[in-house]
Amino acid sequence: MIDLLVQERGAGRFDDKGRYASVGKAQDAVLRALLAHPYFQAPPPKSLDRYDFSLEPLAQVELEDAAATLVAFTAESVRLAFDLMGATPREIVVTGGGRHNPEIMKALAERLPCEVKTAEDHGWRGDAIEAEAFAYLAARTARGLPISFPKTTGVPRPMTGGRIVQPNKQ
Secondary structure, eight states, rough: OHHHHHHHHHSSOGGGGGGTGGOOOOOOHHHHHHHTSSSGTOOOOOOOTTTTOOGGGGTSHHHHHHHHHHHHHHHHHHHHHHHSSSSSEEEEEOOSSGOOHHHHHHHHHHOOOEEEEEEEGGGGGGHHHHHHHHHHHHHHTTTTTOOOOOOHHSSSBBBBBOOOOOOOOO
């Protein structure tokens, strides 16, 4: 959501190194509004799309405060997931672009009852993990194997992915 916010405001592709969030202040009323989304009350299994949350509650908030609010929202969303687990892991491993944002990493460390590490802390290629996961899902899809399961995303039965489209050969 932070990327979408920064792009929507014409301030770049993402909050590089948390520069906007680092000087902003999270807006508690907006944070509460975001956390009131029905997703947080739904029992697992469940899943989200990147567009399930609207940036509308942040429309009147300055960019820096909006970015700080979304950092708090990100960390609080992860913390709420801990409430559903029944046990506390020893650590979480952060992958994706968010791990490059010191404000996100700091907020996670402040809110979570375990160590917060990056993919690189384990010798993994953090910038490649998402692409590798999509390649894995594509390979399963090409073989007609399921990529989503009732106990992970709540689908009614194991489901395959999209479809493979071959370009026209001329």
